[in-house]
Amino acid sequence: MKQISLTTNFTVFDSLSELSANDKELMLQAVEIRKQAYAPYSKFQVGVALFLDNGKIVKGTNQENAAYPSGLCAERVAIFYAGANYPDAKIKKIFISASPIDRELDKPIPPCGACRQSIAEYEIKQESPIEVFFMGAKGEVFKSDSLKNLLPLLFDKNYL
Numbered sequence: 090m091k092q093i094s095l096t097t098n099f100t101v102f103d104s105l106s107e108l109s110a111n112d113k114e115l116m117l118q119a120v121e122i123r124k125q126a127y128a129p130y131s132k133f134q135v136g137v138a139l140f141l142d143n144g145k146i147v148k149g150t151n152q153e154n155a156a157y158p159s160g161l162c163a164e165r166v167a168i169f170y171a172g173a174n175y176p177d178a179k180i181k182k183i184f185i186s187a188s189p190i191d192r193e194l195d196k197p198i199p200p201c202g203a204c205r206q207s208i209a210e211y212e213i214k215q216e217s218p219i220e221v222f223f224m225g226a227k228g229e230v231f232k233s234d235s236l237k238n239l240l241p242l243l244f245d246k247n248y249l
Contacts, residue, residue, distance in 0.1 A: 097238040102230040108222075112182070115140055116222060116230065118148060119184040123226075126150035126163065128190065135163035135187040135198075139171055141178040147171045163187075164204035168211055179215040183208065188226035195228030205240040212236045213245050 105113050115138045123136025130153050139147040149167030153160040161169075164185060171180060187198040200208065200223065212219045218235035233239055 095241045097233075097241060099238060100232040100234075102232065104228065105224075105230060108230060112184070112222065115146065115182065116184045116186065116224065118146065119186040120226070122148045122150055123163075123186045123188070127152050129153060130155070130157070132190040133187065134190055135185065137163040137167040137186075138184045139167045139180050140182040140184075141171060141175055142181050143175060143178045145171075145175060145178065147175075162201060162204050164200050165207050168207055172211065179217055180208075180211055180219050182220040182222065185221070185223040186226065187223070193227055194225035197224050197229055197231040199223050199231070199239060202240075205236060206244065208236045209240055209243045209245070213243075 102108055105116055108116060118138040119136045122138065123134045126134035126136060128134050128151055135151040137149045141147065147167050147170055149163045149170060151163045152166060164183065171178065185200060188194040208219060212235065221233045221236060221239060222230055224230040237243065
């Protein structure tokens with residue numbers, strides 16, 4: 090028997106003010122769009138802004154449904170829209186803001202497992218890393234240089 094150890098690395102910004110001007114603007118767009126999420130059941134809103142290599146910005150929010158499996162997370166809404174409408178563009182950065190409706194959570198909230206897998210699929214497809222920025226409603230911002238930090242043992246087409 091042997092044991093392996095995995096290490097992940099994140100950059101932690103104390104607040105939005107520490108981000109570059111462009112990254113701050115994109116995160117603010119994620120914060121703003123978050124307020125338009127359709128989350129009547131969970132009361133948990135998520136907003137996303139994707140920055141594509143063609144300069145386009147794609148935004149998304151979580152979309153819930155009374156038949157719970159029918160809803161979609163904000164990350165997948167934005168990623169699938171980008172894939173359908175800009176199939177040749179690469180996703181350079183994803184900005185995520187998430188928080189319950191009844192309070193402004195101040196700790197970074199990473200993407201769920203299904204969204205991590207979806208982001209990984211596009212990172213593999215485009216053969217270049219996607220920078221992932223995530224926060225709550227306010228406070229610290231975490232940044233990963235690649236989805237691989239959030240999903241180090243990712244499942245990909247090589248297993249099929």
